[in-house]
Amino acid sequence: MKKTFISLSLILTFLMGCQKEQEITKVEADQTKPAFLLKTEEVIKKLSIPAEVLPFDQATIHAKMEGYISQLKVDIGDKVKKGQVLLVLDAPEINAQYVEAKAKYMEAKANYEGSQDVFQRIEKASKTDGVIAESERITAKNKMLADESLMKSTKASINAYGQLLSYLTIKAPFDGIITERFVNVGDFAGTSSQDKLLTIESVDTMRVRVYVPESYINFELEENQLVFTTDALVGKELKAKLSRKSGSIDKETRTELWEFTYENTADLLKPGMYTMGQLSLKRKSKSFVVPSTAVVTAMEKQFVVKSMHEKVEWIEVKQGITNNNKVEIFGELKEGDILLVRGSEELKPGTSLKVALK
Structure with missing residues (x-):
């Protein structure tokens, strides 16, 4: 009986030892953690960002001279070429002043030509001693010079009024499209900044602007391009080339303006479209x-x-x-x-x- 008890004790001791060894092994296994060797990599960020589509050039047309609109040759949606007449103003008082200045010039010119002829004859005769007094020659010369001065003055007046008349014909400053019309034939066109006539926008080339967060401004832009989409062209990706950066951080938004150029030869984009762009940015190191x-x-x-x-x-x-x-x-x-x-x-x-x- 005693031998049996000792044998059971040995067996229990052995089993408990095995269990403890298994627990130790399990603890050691649990303490082994997956790890990796640290290394450097290229960091590329695909940044999705709203983009703003603007015409390359935009101008609001104002009158330089006050007048009534006598001809309106364009309307919204019309494509125009640089130098094309957009509208014509009528200013009767300027026309009258131009006609008056022209008449004065013609009179002054005739007087000058007459006094010039007299002086030339006196000058020729004065070469013979005793025929013409020196004072008479000087008087003739002074009259000729005075008439010449008056003729030049009236000529300048003609040019000035002619320039004013040219302001009555308003032409397109660049190739573009008329996007807004504020007047009708017969309206009075003033010269203040509030007196708008037309708006013209250049749309053959478009500006696409994005505002890049400060944390990304020192990244390199892969291929110097913006890939963007718009709801008006579902499933179509467009690409614009980086043309300039503002070089300054907006204090309120903490962003820098980046401007891209898109050649709108297919007339796909229109100013004001809402677009979403994607920049592929790479850390320089x-x-x-x-x-x-x-x-x-x-x-x-x-x-x-x-x-x-x-x-x-x-x-x-x-x-x-x-x-x-x-x-x-x-x-x-x-x-x-x-x-x-x-x-x-x-x-x-x-x-x-x-x-x-x-």
Whole structure:
């Protein structure tokens, strides 16, 4: 009986030892964490952003001279060429002043030609001694010069009134399309900024503007182009080339204006269209990119868990660009550092750590 009891005790002791060994092995297995070697990668961000479509040139037409509209040669939707007559004003007082100035010029010109003829004859006769007194020659010359001055003055008046008359014919400043009309034939056209006549827009080439957040302004734009779509052209992607940047950050929106040029030869775009653009932006230098699960967000900071000599070490980081399940990080790190795939606050600094590199 005694021998039987001793045998049972030995068996129980052996079984308990095996169970403890299995538990230790399980704990060790649980302490082995998946990890990876840190390396730098190119960071590319596909940024979706609203885009604004504008005409390349736009002008609101005003009158330089007051007058009544006698001819209106265009309407909204009409395509016009540079220099084409858009409308004609009638200003009777300017016409009358021009006719008067022309009459004065003709009179002054006749007087000058007469005094010039007299002076030339006196000048010729004065070459014979005693025929013409010197004072008579000087008087004739002075009259001729005075008549010449008056003729030139009246000629300038003609040119001035002629210039004013040219203002009554209003022409297109560039190739474009009439998008707004504010007047009718017979209306009075004033010269104040409120007295609008027409609006003309250049639409053969369009400006496409986007406002890029400050955090992306130092990225390189791949192929220097914007890919954009509009609800008016379902399923069609359009491309515009980068032409200029404002070079300044808007204080309210913290964005920089980037302007693209789109050749609208097929007349697909219209000013004011709502579009959505996509910029493919690349960081100028490579950065560290890790799985988003590797970054632990605590109350006061963000960090990754680094394995250093099989010990836990927390490295504080700042996040950059997030793409899908990966995130760009900045901190006291170097290539080849071993980081855990899934960080945790439960792994305290200094804790023993075994890792399995993936």
